[in-house]
Amino acid sequence: MTRRVAVTLEDVARRAGVSLSTASRVINGSTRSVTPEFRERVLGAASELGYLPNRHAQAVARGRSSLIGVLVHDIADPYFSSIAAGAMREAEPHGMVVLGNSLRRPEYEPEFVATMRAQRTRALVLVGSRVRDAGRTRALRAEVAAFLAEGGQVCAVGQPGLGAHTVQPANRAGARALAHALADRGYRDFAVLRGPDALLTATERLAGFCEGLAARGLSVPDAAVIPGPFTREGGHAAALALLEAGPLPDCVFAVNDVMALGALAAFREQGIAVPDDVALAGFDDIPTLRDVAPALTTVRLPLTAMGQRAAALALEASAGPPRLVRVDAEVVLRESTRRPVAMAAATPAAHPTGSRRT
Amino acid sequence: MTRRVAVTLEDVARRAGVSLSTASRVINGSTRSVTPEFRERVLGAASELGYLPNRHAQAVARGRSSLIGVLVHDIADPYFSSIAAGAMREAEPHGMVVLGNSLRRPEYEPEFVATMRAQRTRALVLVGSRVRDAGRTRALRAEVAAFLAEGGQVCAVGQPGLGAHTVQPANRAGARALAHALADRGYRDFAVLRGPDALLTATERLAGFCEGLAARGLSVPDAAVIPGPFTREGGHAAALALLEAGPLPDCVFAVNDVMALGALAAFREQGIAVPDDVALAGFDDIPTLRDVAPALTTVRLPLTAMGQRAAALALEASAGPPRLVRVDAEVVLRESTRRPVAMAAATPAAHPTGSRRT
């Protein structure tokens, strides 16, 4: 009747002349208690028939599958693809990786976790940023809790407070160190392309940057803090908005690299030279940066390693409470914040800080 | 005994006071033949209990899962992540997407297809390049055939001859057109960073480029055709090798953009200016190109659209033979092949073509 299309374990058992259970034992290797001779026969039959275990049937019988979920916001964004690559490299030997792409829609995240629950996935890596929207956060947290309750394991990257293991980059400290470094290079008049204020990551970087400046007796005028999407287009638009808002600052900090690249493009289009007319810095050190000119100052995060670490945490047989793994960020000064000759000639003290923007 | 951890359809049926079959009918909506009242009751019970259908059980019962596989060589490479993003966008509404990362190991490809067979995946998108190794190709083709025989659907991108639908970019014609354009800009003395000679894609582009030059009475000296990996590092190394081999040509063609970026970096490190000392062109038009300076001449492929098209082909209920969808490539001339002033001043005829490299 039904067109039997794939070889089943029963076929293998029949051909090997053994029972289904014996065949099962040698194939999945649960217990070693099988005679070498039978073992041979089963293995032979399996390979002759081209047998492939039905993973779904296994998952149903075992009550758990070997799928591993990885969720990112945008797989075409180098930040996410780098982390995803690291996570996949680590996870691949342990099971099949399912990669989800939220397209930056927060409502998709709980949905994805639900899907993974339905798949009885054993481990989950959630890469993203916590968002200020309490409803969304609650929905996501609820799904994660349900997933955990069902015996799954979860590790988040960059979004603490989910009740799961977390790999957390030093957004605040990194931005603070960057501010120090820029102030020490003599920059005095700053602007920040701050990203969406709903994104915790963006907000932390802004806060850290301001703290760092404050430690040097500097600050960013409110009018020079430009919000916008966390993307290249967002950076582009924010840079244009900055130009509209008033005279150019010494130095612009975009809270991530893709935004910085957008800003760089906007400046180029407007005939504004970086770093001669304005300095520019980003955050993340995405691989793409190796090929842009001028070389972009940034705060390096070990993206691939973060993904690997997260996958390892999600995969390890963990007893005990959720762990928080902090990841250091390192300031990398490059061409885009080389002080222009005119400024470098003067002593920093010669530059009164007075806020140009009121 | 067993810790019942997830809500099952039976729980829902019991709570709704209906039979398992009825509950199944309203949940999966197979037949509409359910009284509105019962329907309400089941839906209510399901949502109260937080019921999630076990996809594995469904897959076992139905004999086919709703998984969709996408295989790429390197998810961190913009070429692949762009195509993958397109494929995922198209596929996501139809099922869960499983993304595989071969890390450019050809032996992983048949393995991935086998895994997808084991998962009873319904559709498969294979992104990559056909490799000259007959053994590998045969292994892959065999797995694809088995997958097809089991009722699955497949679409390949850039690797024809797999017995599946194929989305095939115009590698040859694109490279030919590029050669024409460069010759028309006055370049006479060329080198090609040709990639691995085992990769069909690389070979086709090289061949097309040579054809295009030949049509203008030009050619590339053998010594100026440098092989190497299809990656940024490969391009970097190949550019250095080119420098070692002899004097600089007018113009270098790297058979893909990431190689061109590697070459660009190598030139920059060596103090060689592009395009003033040497012109440079790539192939693909990856998104990254928007941020490199000088802007890189390339041959544009609609990467995202190709991914979408491939997923659509793999998903569509196709009767009939495998289809071959050709995708046009478009030459995009940018700054990196602006003719230097000195050359532009002279007439092309003033530049004897004589091969500098013997």
Place this chain on the structure above:
DNA sequence: TTGTACGCGTTATCAT
């Protein structure tokens, strides 16, 4: 050690 039989959560066939 091996085989029998039952269970996993669904779908689908068949009477009712």
Place this chain on the structure above:
DNA sequence: ATGATAACGCGTACAA
């Protein structure tokens, strides 16, 4: 329209 009941392919107590 609804409800038993038999698959689906596999894992695994339990008995032999």
